[in-house]
Amino acid sequence: MADKVFLRRRATEGLRELRVLDLYAGNNVLWRNFDTARYYGVEIIPGKGSNLNADCRRVIASLDLSGFNVIDCDSYGVPFDVIEAIFANSTLAAGTVVIFTAISNKMSGISRRCLDMFGLSALSKKARTPVNGLGIELFYAALENWGVREVHRYRVRGSYDKHYGYFVV
8 A cells, every 4th residue: 555655646746736536446545645625536336435436437427527636546457448438538637647557467358448449359359368468558558549648657566467657648
């Protein structure tokens, strides 16, 4: 958890105030370490104390993102669908910091939309494990396709390939 708090401090160090949309809020633990002017947590599992109990992938399109200068996507997996939905939301403001966790291995699945973006759907049906091994690389390639030019990140190796990072819209 200390690494995640450090990442958020670094990602937000230039902001005068923090207005945070936490898309995988859990028990709202990480952002308790910060003085936030606004905090809104979305969590799919009821009873964890979030502002909204919902699948964030299904509600991003209906949220007004302009009131937030930090969007936290600390997911279990590769947050392709979530970040795609953030970029598709016309209320996303320039200068917003997006923090992410991307976790993958060869047994993890890759979003169908991600596979389609890179023309890999058919190949994935024939060679799922090798294609799944490209999950992190495809995520970074998608960020580039969406116009992200600089990603600050670090990697933790283990049985899963974990990448923590952030970028500014």
